[in-house]
Amino acid sequence: MNTVAHILAAKASRHVHTIGPEDTVLTALQVMAENNVGALPVIDGDQLLGIVSERDYARRIILQGRSSVGTPVKAIMSAPVVTVEPRQDLRACMELMTERKLRHLPVVDGGRLIGLLSIGDLVKEVIAEKDGLINQLEQYIRGE
Incomplete structure (x- = not known):
């Protein structure tokens, strides 16, 4: 089974878009929309403080009738953040994403953020692994 490092290496873009804790929720939404991502790690210097997602926005801004213009990201981010290595x-x-009902996992190495995995990244990798196994079995059956 492949590792997180393998999945990150295969991603088209390894750049992780981030946001600061004092930035407004509106700014976070703009960054997510501009980069077609559903979550942003919240960074202060080199420290990963949390993660803010579209889900956080829906539940902590829209449903509570708050303003995304004046609310800082730190007020709605999910923290502490669950990470992988x-x-x-x-x-x-x-398993972690299923148990915790997560859609995004920040990847840290030595305490430093180096990537972000989405549930889509994992599904894509599982499909590729299964396709490879099917191909190998078909070749075996044909005697190749």
Whole structure:
């Protein structure tokens, strides 16, 4: 089974878009929309403080009738943030995301943010692994 490092290496873009804790929720939404992402790690210097997602916005701004213009990200971010390390395997990530009902996992190495995995990244990798296994079995059956 592949590791987080393998999945990150295969991603088209390894750049992680982030937001600061004092930035407004509106700014976070603009960054998410501009970059077509559903969550942003919240960073203060080199420290990962939390993560803010579209889900956080829906539940902590819209449903509570708050303003995204004046509300800082730190007021709605999910913290403490659940993270994974590059050496962890795909299965462990999937179990963690399922148990905690997460859609995004920040990847840290030595306390430093190096990537962000989405549930879509994991599903794509599982499909690729299964397709590869099917291909190998078909070749075996044909005697190739």
